Amino acid sequence: MERNFEEVFQDKIDKEIKIEPKDWMPEKYRQTLIRQISQHAHSEIVGMLPEGNWITRAPNLRRKAILLAKVQDEAGHGLYLYSAAETLGISRDEMYNQLHSGKAKYSSIFNYPTLTWADMGAIGWLVDGAAIMNQVPLCRSSFGPYARAMVRVCKEESFHQRQGFEILLTLSNGTEAQHRMAQDALNRWWWPSVMMFGPKDDESPNTIQSMRWKIKRFTNDELRQKFIDICTEQVKILGLTIPDKDLKWNEVTGHYDFGTIDWDEFWQVVQGNGPCNKERLETRKKAWEEGAWVREAATAYAEKRKNRAATKAA
Amino acid sequence: MDQYEINKTASAEWPLWEIFIRSKQGLDHKHVGSLHAADEQMAIENARDVYTRRMEGVSIWVVESKFIHASNPGDAAALYDPANDKAYRHPTFYNLPDELKHM
Ligand SMILES: [Fe+2]
Ligand SMILES: [Fe+2]
Numbered sequence: 107m108e109r110n111f112e113e114v115f116q117d118k119i120d121k122e123i124k125i126e127p128k129d130w131m132p133e134k135y136r137q138t139l140i141r142q143i144s145q146h147a148h149s150e151i152v153g154m155l156p157e158g159n160w161i162t163r164a165p166n167l168r169r170k171a172i173l174l175a176k177v178q179d180e181a182g183h184g185l186y187l188y189s190a191a192e193t194l195g196i197s198r199d200e201m202y203n204q205l206h207s208g209k210a211k212y213s214s215i216f217n218y219p220t221l222t223w224a225d226m227g228a229i230g231w232l233v234d235g236a237a238i239m240n241q242v243p244l245c246r247s248s249f250g251p252y253a254r255a256m257v258r259v260c261k262e263e264s265f266h267q268r269q270g271f272e273i274l275l276t277l278s279n280g281t282e283a284q285h286r287m288a289q290d291a292l293n294r295w296w297w298p299s300v301m302m303f304g305p306k307d308d309e310s311p312n313t314i315q316s317m318r319w320k321i322k323r324f325t326n327d328e329l330r331q332k333f334i335d336i337c338t339e340q341v342k343i344l345g346l347t348i349p350d351k352d353l354k355w356n357e358v359t360g361h362y363d364f365g366t367i368d369w370d371e372f373w374q375v376v377q378g379n380g381p382c383n384k385e386r387l388e389t390r391k392k393a394w395e396e397g398a399w400v401r402e403a404a405t406a407y408a409e410k411r412k413n414r415a416a417t418k419a420a
Numbered sequence: 421m422d423q424y425e426i427n428k429t430a431s432a433e434w435p436l437w438e439i440f441i442r443s444k445q446g447l448d449h450k451h452v453g454s455l456h457a458a459d460e461q462m463a464i465e466n467a468r469d470v471y472t473r474r475m476e477g478v479s480i481w482v483v484e485s486k487f488i489h490a491s492n493p494g495d496a497a498a499l500y501d502p503a504n505d506k507a508y509r510h511p512t513f514y515n516l517p518d519e520l521k522h523m
């Protein structure tokens with residue numbers, strides 16, 4: 107019987123029919139999706155911190171309004187995604203719990219510090235750029251609620267990347283000091299961005315099953331190569347240099363070859379030893395704990411209003 | 421003690437609301453997603469921030485999720501297949517002369 111359910115399920119996926127929350131699904135599919143979607147949600151939420159760091163210090167009102175809108179969008183993305191994950195039967199509190207206890211991961215890129223204003227440019231161009239490359243194929247995820255959330259997210263991401271590129275372009279064409287600041291940001295954010303696509307394909311054992319289930323549409327290395335090819339062209343417009351001396355066009359493959367990725371660094375940050383892991387988690391926990399009285403007060407107020415309405419009706 | 425703490429947190433979670441947005445005057449409200457809020461007023465305010473940051477809507481409905489009742493996907497065949505063999509409910513079913521106008 108189980109076998110039969112599983113065949114029907116895979117058959118739907120092969121025919122590009124979406125799976126909805128109440129449909130039968132293998133337990134492993136459910137668990138994998140809960141992990142994928144909640145990690146994505148956590149990344150959006152923690153991802154607000156590095157940029158939030160510069161909102162009060164944006165160089166002018168236009169930039170401040172833009173950065174504020176972008177960070178607000180990321181909060182929205184986190185909320186769309188948490189509610190998509192909840193349709194799979196995990197509670198919001200349980201997801202927060204997993205984040206705060208360190209059990210759940212989020213994208214390692216947010217464990218790097220934002221040292222200068224130019225970092226807002228580099229994050230928009232590279233980090234949101236890499237996120238878009240990952241997310242566009244997810245609009246076709248086999249799981250309906252995730253796919254629908256991703257459509258909304260992708261529509262909103264586009265301005266994030268463009269505003270970042272504009273910041274870098276302005277700095278690069280500015281004074282010599284501003285140009286140096288832009289190059290420095292690129293130097294620091296390039297490799298962590300390249301690592302955002304995750305481990306190499308041969309070290310990513312779940313890829314095959316995820317692709318069969320269509321919750322992943324391209325492999326990590328495919329997306330990484332596409333990202334590098336595109337950025338290598340775009341950087342010319344910025345008049346900046348990508349910090350990789352091995353980056354060069356390969357006639358045979360039709361792609362850019364690139365240098366060796368420091369996977370040691372990648373795993374160090376994943377395991378919690380990046381420059382800001384501790385700080386990011388502490389900040390989230392503090393926000394949650396210090397918000398407790400607000401949550402309790404709102405619940406008490408709602409309860410009081412309900413009771414008052416009931417008394418009036420009686 | 422631990423059990424008590426867990427129960428306390430579980431029940432402290434704000435209820436879940438389903439959000440429906442009318443994108444333009446004259447169109448239906450359409451389901452866009454869900455969110456947590458303490459009451460209906462907060463649900464509407466949160467829906468405004470979460471789902472209409474780019475003028476996606478002119479009206480919001482919120483319904484507490486526990487009040488939504490859904491058909492069972494397992495019943496799909498019983499519910500919808502009978503409509504399959506009733507092609508005569510569609511205008512294209514009828515073969516009429518080409519000379520016939522205004523119909
Ligand atoms: Fe986002
Ligand atoms: Fe994202």
Ligand SMILES: [Fe+2]
Nearest residue numbers: 180234263266
């Ligand atoms: Fe973004």
